[in-house]
Amino acid sequence: MKKLSVLFAAVMMVVSVGMAKAQKIATLDVMGVLEAMPEKKKADADLKTFLDAKQAEIKKKADAGQAKLKQYTEEAPKKSADENKAREAELSKMNDEINQMQDKAQKDFVAKRDAAYEPVEKKLNDVVTKVAKANGYDYVMDANSSAFVYKAGTDATPAVKKELGL
Template sequence: MKKLSVLFAAVMMVVSVGMAKAQKIATLDVMAVLNAMPEKKKADADIKVFLDAKQAEIKKKADAGQAKLKQYSEEAPKKTAEENKARETELQKLQEEIAQMQEKAQKDLQGKQDIAFAPIEKKLNDAIEKVAKASGFEFVMDSNSSAFVYKGGADATAAVKKELGIQ
């Protein structure tokens, strides 16, 4: 019985090693491919323009709020308690508006990124799938992944860039 279990264990080891060797695994530097794609460069530029505009809008509102705060602080001793309370309420409302603007800008940015990067991601995934099938790769792993422990197989980065027509 003991010999049978040892024999079974040995057979399982040989089978599993054989299966592991039969699998073709390649690595891919996804970020290098993405950064070389002209579509991504254009999307990044468009998003930067959008973000800069939103930040300028928020800064303008914040600067106006700072100016009011400075003015109200200087005039506070000369005003009545009722006027100061109204001014304080106004400043709080302005602060809430700025926070809402920042929140909306973040949501708008996320939506714009999702829309801009969806076709790029699809194009990359289609190219990876085509190259993997043509090369017989069963797995293509991102070489930048923190979970990636060993890189010794073929690298599909050049083939995917070639499929996309980029350098």
């Protein structure tokens, strides 16, 4: 019985080593490929334009608020307490509007970014799958990952770039 368990353990070790060696693993410079894709560059440019427009809109509103604050501060001693209180309420309302504009711009930017990058990521994932299947890779891992302690396997980056026409 003891011989059988030792034999079984030895067989399991040989099988597990054989299975580990049979797996084909490649790395991929995901960021390098993404940065080389024209679709990503266009999405980045569109997002920058969108963000610049939103920031300009918010800055215009903030500058108007600053001008009113300065005007109201200078005129405050000459105005009645009721007028100053109304002006404070108006400034507070403007400040709330600016905060709402910033929140909305942030949400709009995130939605636009997600929509812009989704087709780029899908295209990359489809090509990685195609290259992995064509080359028999069991796993393709991001070469930029800090999880790697040592890597000397196949680099799939050139094959993916070639498939993308980059």
